[in-house]
Amino acid sequence: MTDPSRPTTADAIAISNLRFAWGGRRRFGLAVDTFSVRRGETVFLFGESGSGKSTLLSLVCGVNKPASGQVEVDGTDLGALRGAARDRFRAERIGVIFQMFNLLPYASPLDNILLPLHFAPERRQRCGDPRAAALDLTDTLGLSRSLIEHAPAADLSVGQQQRVAVARALIGHPPLIIADEPTSALDAGAQSAFLDLLFERVQAFGATLVLVSHDARLATRFDREVSLSDIARTHREDAA
Amino acid sequence: MILLRLAIRSLISRRITVGLTVLAIALSTALFLGVEKVRTGARASFADTISDTDLIIGARTGGVQLLLYSVFRIGNATNNITWESYEDVISQPGVAWAVPISLGDSHRGFRVMGTTAAYFDRYKYRGGQDLTLAEGNRFDDLFDTVIGADVARQLGYRIGDPIVVAHGLASFTEHDDKPFRVAGILAKTGTPVDRTVIVSLKAIEAIHVDWQEGAQSANPVSADAVRGMDLAPSAITAAMIGVESPLQVFRLQRAINEYREEPLMAVIPGVALQELWEIVGVAETALFGVSAMVVATALIGMAAMIFSGLNERRREMAIFRAVGARPGTILGLLVLEAALMAAAGAALGVALLYTGLWIARPYVDAAFGLYLPISALTPREWAGIAAVVAGGTLVGFFPAIRAYRISLADGMTIRT
Ligand SMILES: Nc1ncnc2c1ncn2[C@@H]1O[C@H](COP(=O)(O)OP(=O)(O)OP(=O)(O)O)[C@@H](O)[C@H]1O
Ligand SMILES: [Mg+2]
Numbered sequence: 001m002t003d004p005s006r007p008t009t010a011d012a013i014a015i016s017n018l019r020f021a022w023g024g025r026r027r028f029g030l031a032v033d034t035f036s037v038r039r040g041e042t043v044f045l046f047g048e049s050g051s052g053k054s055t056l057l058s059l060v061c062g063v064n065k066p067a068s069g070q071v072e073v074d075g076t077d078l079g080a081l082r083g084a085a086r087d088r089f090r091a092e093r094i095g096v097i098f099q100m101f102n103l104l105p106y107a108s109p110l111d112n113i114l115l116p117l118h119f120a121p122e123r124r125q126r127c128g129d130p131r132a133a134a135l136d137l138t139d140t141l142g143l144s145r146s147l148i149e150h151a152p153a154a155d156l157s158v159g160q161q162q163r164v165a166v167a168r169a170l171i172g173h174p175p176l177i178i179a180d181e182p183t184s185a186l187d188a189g190a191q192s193a194f195l196d197l198l199f200e201r202v203q204a205f206g207a208t209l210v211l212v213s214h215d216a217r218l219a220t221r222f223d224r225e226v227s228l229s230d231i232a233r234t235h236r237e238d239a240a
Numbered sequence: 241m242i243l244l245r246l247a248i249r250s251l252i253s254r255r256i257t258v259g260l261t262v263l264a265i266a267l268s269t270a271l272f273l274g275v276e277k278v279r280t281g282a283r284a285s286f287a288d289t290i291s292d293t294d295l296i297i298g299a300r301t302g303g304v305q306l307l308l309y310s311v312f313r314i315g316n317a318t319n320n321i322t323w324e325s326y327e328d329v330i331s332q333p334g335v336a337w338a339v340p341i342s343l344g345d346s347h348r349g350f351r352v353m354g355t356t357a358a359y360f361d362r363y364k365y366r367g368g369q370d371l372t373l374a375e376g377n378r379f380d381d382l383f384d385t386v387i388g389a390d391v392a393r394q395l396g397y398r399i400g401d402p403i404v405v406a407h408g409l410a411s412f413t414e415h416d417d418k419p420f421r422v423a424g425i426l427a428k429t430g431t432p433v434d435r436t437v438i439v440s441l442k443a444i445e446a447i448h449v450d451w452q453e454g455a456q457s458a459n460p461v462s463a464d465a466v467r468g469m470d471l472a473p474s475a476i477t478a479a480m481i482g483v484e485s486p487l488q489v490f491r492l493q494r495a496i497n498e499y500r501e502e503p504l505m506a507v508i509p510g511v512a513l514q515e516l517w518e519i520v521g522v523a524e525t526a527l528f529g530v531s532a533m534v535v536a537t538a539l540i541g542m543a544a545m546i547f548s549g550l551n552e553r554r555r556e557m558a559i560f561r562a563v564g565a566r567p568g569t570i571l572g573l574l575v576l577e578a579a580l581m582a583a584a585g586a587a588l589g590v591a592l593l594y595t596g597l598w599i600a601r602p603y604v605d606a607a608f609g610l611y612l613p614i615s616a617l618t619p620r621e622w623a624g625i626a627a628v629v630a631g632g633t634l635v636g637f638f639p640a641i642r643a644y645r646i647s648l649a650d651g652m653t654i655r656t
Contacts, residue, residue: 023649024649054652054653055653057652058651058652058653061562061652063561063562063651063652064651083566083567084566084568087561087564087565087566088564090562090564091563091564091565092564096562096563096652098558098559098562098652101555101559102559103559104246104250104556104559105253105556106246106249106250106252106253107245107246107249107250111242111245111246111249114242115242115246115560115563116563116564118242118243119563119564119565119566119569120564152249152253154253168563180652
């Protein structure tokens, strides 16, 4: 959080004049004029299904490249990076949690947690001993070691899998955590327990969190709530 | 290396389809290598069967056919040559030695060969090795036989056991009035000699004295009475000839081929073998082609199996992308997967090959007289294995490129 090498003025995310459209038959287009997230901020992004929330996140993660405009993460313009560099940037700086099926089912939870480090040497270095770091995380997330090291991930309950996904997103302390409806597969009780854990960890590491959901009840915990329709315009082009 | 570990785990998690695919590759590899092993084994064993004989003579027929029936006991002579012609031919200048051979009878599936005692001195195999007796002696009495190692082992014969020779190769009429006695057992040679019952030419004559047109006459001659008779053979099947100087081989061969009294033929064993390889070569190439196609089929099956799994693995690819993998990494993972399956298939194939060889060897030996050596993989066979793995890797690129495209199009969001 107080890394002197980074300009402290830069926002965690800064989007300007973004234009993007998916290929394929139903070209879904997204336009965001300005949107920014401060460092260490927790943002709740909501919008109806199909409104383009996941699309926006994949642009922030640099998996997709905008047609025009800027997406800056930690002061780096992702559009200016080549494909491989964007992938590396994501590996180093961003932890991602999906709605469900976050894990490679055949691999052990531990391997799942360590996987991002393979693509991110600096993040790996930050861990010191990656294995110990992973086990530390899973301990605080209430996952038993025997479960983490041996069982294939597919044997875990959905709630356990989501906690492993949190550990994978947090390992090596990436400054930005992106969560795309991480709780919608959980029941109400598990949902709030999960969010407690996530918030506690994110705040302990001083990371920035952008969480997407269409469940507005969750919004109260966040520093800020943003409706996608307020920041973005979308259009659909039904090709013949 | 976490990616290698993940690839292996992923394969193990799909063990049934992966296992069947690997098995298909293994079987095809074993077949491919087996064809090669049998081919080289057969060639080596054929080439080792006769040495130091300059010419083989017989009735006029194909050179290969003459070689096959006289040396390898494969097929039958259509005609014999008369004893007069034989004596005439071998009295020509340049002939150092000659050993007559008479074939046509059998003993419980093994061929009976009449010859002279010189056979034991003149017949050489595997680069000049001599026949040696494991037990007993050469024949002494008229009704003595010397049997090959396989005959003794398969029929459980010991020195002194009686043997009844059957008339012809597959008949129920036996020369049971004139039983033989096992006088000697030859050491194993790995040649058709192992599967031969050797008797004297005179004995062949003796058991046929009272036979006419394939049946015993109404007044059989007893075994004792026959000893007093003149048992000079009237005809033989073939003869092995050695010359005094190698320079004379071709002249002698021509002279025999142009012999006027009777249509004869002389072949140089090495040349006839070469001819045989030319004939067999077509079949070998065909077999090679077929077995290579079987390997290709197995590898294409593997590609199809990977292809068919891609759709349900889109989630997996999205996870890889989300944690920072490049699309190229996903391509690499799928190629690695194909390479691993091909390598596992090839390794299992080699294991199957050697198990198969080990199990089949006694049967192949018994049925074809072909003693397959269980030898290490030759450079050629290693190249074949490398080709299987390389082919599998190459074929893996097709589904891998498709996965690359999918992961580029999907990114982290999976469109369904
Ligand atoms: N990989 C893709 N290729 C092409 N079009 C896509 C792709 N992913 C999403 N889309 C399109 O983009 C549009 C927005 O989808 P997106 O997933 O961003 O919505 P969302 O707000 O996340 O919805 P949900 O709440 O259901 O997750 C949809 O019309 C969808 O068809
Ligand atoms: Mg979504």
